[in-house]
Amino acid sequence: MVKKMKRHFFKVLIPVFVLLLFGTCSDPIFHEISIEVPIVPPRIAGSPTNFAVYDGSMYVATGNRLWRYNETEKWNSESINGRRILGLAALGTYFYAICEANNGRGVLLKKNSNTWEPVDVDGKNVQGIYVVNVDQVFACVSASEGKYDVYNFETSVNSAGSSDKYLSSVAYLNGVVYNGSSYFLCTEKGIYKDNLPITDSSGINFAGIINLTSTITVAIARNGNLYNVSASSFSSASVGLGSNRRATGALAIWTDGTDYLLLAGGDDLGYSVNSGFAYGYMELVFDSSGVITGNFKTPDGSGISTVTDDVSYNGTIGRNPIKHIFQAPADIDSKKVIFASTQLNGVWSYRERGDKKQWNAER
Numbered sequence: 585m586v587k588k589m590k591r592h593f594f595k596v597l598i599p600v601f602v603l604l605l606f607g608t609c610s611d612p613i614f615h616e617i618s619i620e621v622p623i624v625p626p627r628i629a630g631s632p633t634n635f636a637v638y639d640g641s642m643y644v645a646t647g648n649r650l651w652r653y654n655e656t657e658k659w660n661s662e663s664i665n666g667r668r669i670l671g672l673a674a675l676g677t678y679f680y681a682i683c684e685a686n687n688g689r690g691v692l693l694k695k696n697s698n699t700w701e702p703v704d705v706d707g708k709n710v711q712g713i714y715v716v717n718v719d720q721v722f723a724c725v726s727a728s729e730g731k732y733d734v735y736n737f738e739t740s741v742n743s744a745g746s747s748d749k750y751l752s753s754v755a756y757l758n759g760v761v762y763n764g765s766s767y768f769l770c771t772e773k774g775i776y777k778d779n780l781p782i783t784d785s786s787g788i789n790f791a792g793i794i795n796l797t798s799t800i801t802v803a804i805a806r807n808g809n810l811y812n813v814s815a816s817s818f819s820s821a822s823v824g825l826g827s828n829r830r831a832t833g834a835l836a837i838w839t840d841g842t843d844y845l846l847l848a849g850g851d852d853l854g855y856s857v858n859s860g861f862a863y864g865y866m867e868l869v870f871d872s873s874g875v876i877t878g879n880f881k882t883p884d885g886s887g888i889s890t891v892t893d894d895v896s897y898n899g900t901i902g903r904n905p906i907k908h909i910f911q912a913p914a915d916i917d918s919k920k921v922i923f924a925s926t927q928l929n930g931v932w933s934y935r936e937r938g939d940k941k942q943w944n945a946e947r
Contacts, residue, residue: 626930626945645669724757791833800874
C-alpha cells in the first residue's frame with residue numbers, strides 16, 4: 585500500500601515539476617524558442633562566390649554551376665565548360681569569371697555573346713578580378729609565395745601582357761574602387777592610390793574596400809576597424825565591429841531609398857567552428873553625403889535596420905559566417921532583396937516567407 589502511494593505521488597509530482605520549470609524559466613528564452621525559424625535546405629549549396637550584375641540579371645556561382653537570378657525567372661543555372669568557378673566580376677556589357685583549370689591554376693574567362701573566351705593574363709595564376717570605372721579590369725595573380733602581382737587592362741582587350749603590370753610583389757588584393765579621380769587598391773598589407781602606396785595605411789591588414797558615395801571611400805581592416813580613404817588623406821573612422829569581431833571582408837551598401845546602411849560581415853573570435861551564434865553581419869548608418877552616424881550594431885529592427893526583429897536574425901543568418909553580401913538593384917528585384925553567400929551553407933536571402941520577412945536559405 586505504501587509503495588502504491590509513493591508511485592502515485594511521483595506520477596502527480598513530475599507533471600507539476602515540469603509546469604513549474606517552464607513557468608519559472610526566463611520568458612524571453614522560451615519566446616525565442618517558440619518563434620525559431622525552421623532553416624530550409626539551400627537551392628545553391630556549398631561555399632558560393634561573390635555576386636555580379638550583368639545583362640539584367642544577378643549572378644553567383646558554386647562548384648561548377650553559374651546561377652542567374654531575376655525577379656521574373658528566379659534561379660537558373662549553367663556550366664562554364666564544366667570548370668569550378670572561383671570568382672565573378674561584371675560591369676556594363678562585360679562579364680568575367682575566374683575558373684579552375686585542370687592543373688589547379690585560376691584562368692580568366694570573358695563572356696562574348698553566348699561563349700566564354702580566355703583572357704591570358706601573362707600566363708599567370710589568376711586569384712582575383714575587379715572591374716571598375718566602366719572599363720578598367722584589375723586582376724590579382726600569384727607571383728611567388730605570399731606575393732601577388734596586379735595587372736590592369738581595359739575590358740576591350742582579350743589578353744594582358746607584362747606591359748599591363750600595375751603593381752608588383754604586393755599582398756593579396758581584396759578590392760578595387762574608383763572615386764571619380766583615383767583608383768584605390770586594397771591589399772592585406774596596405775592601400776594603394778593608383779599605383780603608389782598610401783604611407784599611413786602600410787602594414788594594416790585590410791579585408792575590403794567600398795564607396796559609400798561616388799566620392800567617399802572607406803576600407804575595413806581584418807580587426808574590424810573602419811578607415812576613411814581619399815586622394816589627399818587616410819584616417820581612422822573611429823568606428824569598428826567591436827573587440828570580439830573580425831571582419832570577413834563582406835561589404836555592401838543597403839538603402840530603402842531614404843536611409844543608408846553599410847553592411848559588414850563579421851566572425852566571432854570566440855568560436856572556432858563553422859557556425860555559431862555571433863557571425864552574420866553588422867550595420868552602420870550613414871547619410872546620402874557619406875557622413876557616418878553612430879557605430880556598428882547587430883541587426884535588431886531598431887532605428888534604421890535591414891531586419892524587423894533581432895530574434896529571427898540571431899537564429900538564422902546570425903549563426904553563419906558571411907563571405908559576400910549584396911542588395912539586388914530594383915531593376916533585378918523590385919523589393920531589392922538582400923542576398924548573402926555563406927561560408928559553407930549556400931546562398932541566403934532576406935525576403936517575405938509566409939506572413940513575415942525573414943533570413944533563410946534561398947530555394
